[in-house]
Each structure stands twice: as C-alpha cells, then as structure tokens.
Amino acid sequence: MVTVLSRLGNSHLLAEWANLTAYVSRGVARPAYRRAFADQLAVFEAASARKRS
Numbered sequence: 001m002v003t004v005l006s007r008l009g010n011s012h013l014l015a016e017w018a019n020l021t022a023y024v025s026r027g028v029a030r031p032a033y034r035r036a037f038a039d040q041l042a043v044f045e046a047a048s049a050r051k052r053s
Contacts, residue, residue, distance in 0.1 A: 002027030003037075
C-alpha cells in the first residue's frame with residue numbers, strides 16, 4: 001500500500017489527508033521497505049543491462 005500511495009507524492013493529492021501523508025512517510029522510512037525497494041530496483045537494472053548488451 002505504501003508503494004502505491006508514495007507514487008502520488010508529487011501530485012499533492014495526499015495533502016488533504018495528513019494521516020495518509022504521515023503513513024507513507026513512516027512506511028518509506030522503514031529499513032524493510034528500503035531493502036525491498038532496492039532489491040526490486042536491482043532486478044530492473046539487471047534486466048535493463050541485459051537488454052542493452
């Protein structure tokens with residue numbers, strides 16, 4: 001859920017709901033979220049590198 005809501009960050013759609021903004025902030029700050037995001041990014045970067053070769 002945090003990933004989906006974090007995609008709205010630049011749209012200011014969450015500005016009206018302070019509790020959701022705080023929820024997203026807490027979620028993306030969690031070490032587990034950062035590890036999972038980094039792992040997923042590594043998969044995409046590896047696939048992209050294979051396509052370029």
